[in-house]
Amino acid sequence: MNPAKAGPASEKTDGSASEKADGPVPEKTGGPVPEKTGGPARPYHHGDLRRAILGAALDVIAAEGPSAVSLRDLARRAGVSHAAPAHHFKDRVGLLTAIAAEGFGLLATALDDAGDLRDAGVRYVRFAREHPAHFQVMFAPELLRANDLELTTARTLAGGRLRAAVSAVPAEGRGPDARLAGIAAWSLAHGFATLLISHNLDGQVGGQDPDEVFHDLTGMLFRPEQP
Amino acid sequence: MNPAKAGPASEKTDGSASEKADGPVPEKTGGPVPEKTGGPARPYHHGDLRRAILGAALDVIAAEGPSAVSLRDLARRAGVSHAAPAHHFKDRVGLLTAIAAEGFGLLATALDDAGDLRDAGVRYVRFAREHPAHFQVMFAPELLRANDLELTTARTLAGGRLRAAVSAVPAEGRGPDARLAGIAAWSLAHGFATLLISHNLDGQVGGQDPDEVFHDLTGMLFRPEQP
């Protein structure tokens, strides 16, 4: 996308792949990979190219946003040809959709055993901090294939976890309208998370633990009794 | 960005410019642009190209997100050559930065004569609904030139309006920590606005007036007394 910052292929073909992906170099099972002999350095089959592309994409998104991902760049990072990613993700939208679906899955498991609504909110914010790339893509519908099956099922699963956390709040604590309480809780958590990972709260929160700050924030919603 | 959906240039050169920009096409003679006749159909100078490009960009962003804006596409919509936009905005980042700066200016004036914090929140959300393109770009720092002077001054101005609204809340109503109250209010409004314009609340809010919903939401923060 930005030709000025992308050097020639030779500069980027070194093994600077994501640390998250567990080893972009296949190393299948001690296979006969010629180490540095004159032949081709990498085997024809990558081993886990899909995971490597995902990991590299997450790195790029976390650092420069979703619009900075380039399939060709990811291919270079993984040390494969420029069209290899398409075989796993169909196209750019397919890659981002896969990331979003994975994100909703991760969010669902993060919310899995939340104690109460306040705990769910803290987990929501923590998820956004720990998986900022996923989080950004999950809520950017114009980048996604809306009717993708994996995406919709994962999103439904995560949505169910959220709704469960809201309905667990005792009725006298959440005001007259449960629907409204859900929107309020989601808005507060989502807004805090969004502002946090876009560095719009850097001046306000300072060095304090964001989890703690948000915990205090939730005290301003849903207070059945005054302390 | 997506060549598959973009036809040849001749298909997009028709006068489908933004309706928001007041007269992007000069229409010197009022006649339609002749396809292949020798005479130049449009004058050399556009008249208000900067505004036309901005308007077209806002249309595209509102419809397909910031990643869908293409300087060449905007030039086509305005009926100018592919390099004309660069003269006004330097590059793509410059265009988006100008949009963000304009957005913070609009937000500042929208917050100008807000009554109380609740009113400021309602105006914040209304701004996001009425200027979704501006809003999206304003909080996507990776798309912007961070040290742009116009941007930083406009942002500071809007930030001041927000802080003023928070500090106008009586101390006993906002809890022990004014800073925390500000973060809470901003998070709630920002989260609601973000979820709203990304259509993540379509099922929840239904046909209800979003302003009203958010007004009710704010009642769950900052309640000095029980009703």
Added chain:
DNA sequence: GTGCAATCTTGTCAGTGTCAAGTTGTGCGG
């Protein structure tokens, strides 16, 4: 009028997504 600066055009280059067709490796039935 003349000169100048702002505005816009034309041309070019490297980078990108996507499709099509070919190549290489893997696993499986026989």
Added chain:
DNA sequence: CCGCACAACTTGACACTGACAAGATTGCAC
């Protein structure tokens, strides 16, 4: 053990994009 279908990857091509450079046109101060 063998061949073969299929998955994984490569090569090549095309239309598109952002950015830059150099030239053409216009409005405007003087």
